[in-house]
Amino acid sequence: MKEIMKEIMKEIMKRFATGLTTLSFAAALAAPALSYANGHEKAPLEIKVRVSEKGFFDEKGKPYGGKRLLQVPKDTMVKITFVFGEDLTSLAMGDTHQITVRAEDGWKQETSPLWMMNRESTVSFLAGEKGRMQYRAYCILECIGMEHLTNLLIQVV
Numbered sequence: 427m428k429e430i431m432k433e434i435m436k437e438i439m440k441r442f443a444t445g446l447t448t449l450s451f452a453a454a455l456a457a458p459a460l461s462y463a464n465g466h467e468k469a470p471l472e473i474k475v476r477v478s479e480k481g482f483f484d485e486k487g488k489p490y491g492g493k494r495l496l497q498v499p500k501d502t503m504v505k506i507t508f509v510f511g512e513d514l515t516s517l518a519m520g521d522t523h524q525i526t527v528r529a530e531d532g533w534k535q536e537t538s539p540l541w542m543m544n545r546e547s548t549v550s551f552l553a554g555e556k557g558r559m560q561y562r563a564y565c566i567l568e569c570i571g572m573e574h575l576t577n578l579l580i581q582v583v
């Protein structure tokens with residue numbers, strides 16, 4: 427009787443161990459599939475850009491524009507999250523922005539409208555895809571400060 431119990435326990439332990447192995451194997455298979463679903467080995471580059479009546483700013487509050495471009499490495503998935511960045515005290519707080527990112531060949535992607543109730547929207551693209559070496563981001567709505575939201579240059583390096 428004791429021997430039978432031992433055998434059963436052994437069998438249970440064996441199955442348990444096999445089950446665990448199967449699980450971790452499945453997890454190992456699933457993980458890269460999730461991270462690299464786009465088929466590119468590099469991790470995506472995530473950038474936040476604040477949008478306000480004063481223009482485009484980085485996370486530290488430094489303005490883009492003029493000679494200050496946004497540079498992104500070639501063949502990298504770039505995710506730019508545009509963030510509604512109006513001051514609470516500004517009239518523009520009630521404003522709405524909507525940003526288009528456009529390449530020289532006409533490819534473009536738009537954010538959703540950015541305003542108080544929808545403060546973030548992300549645009550993603552593969553930098554340098556189809557020979558695109560430069561992108562330009564600008565607001566497509568008539569807004570306060572639209573003259574400052576015409577030219578965020580994104581350069582592929």
Ligand SMILES: [Cu+2]
Pocket residue numbers: 522523524565566567568569570572575
């Ligand atoms: Cu705008």
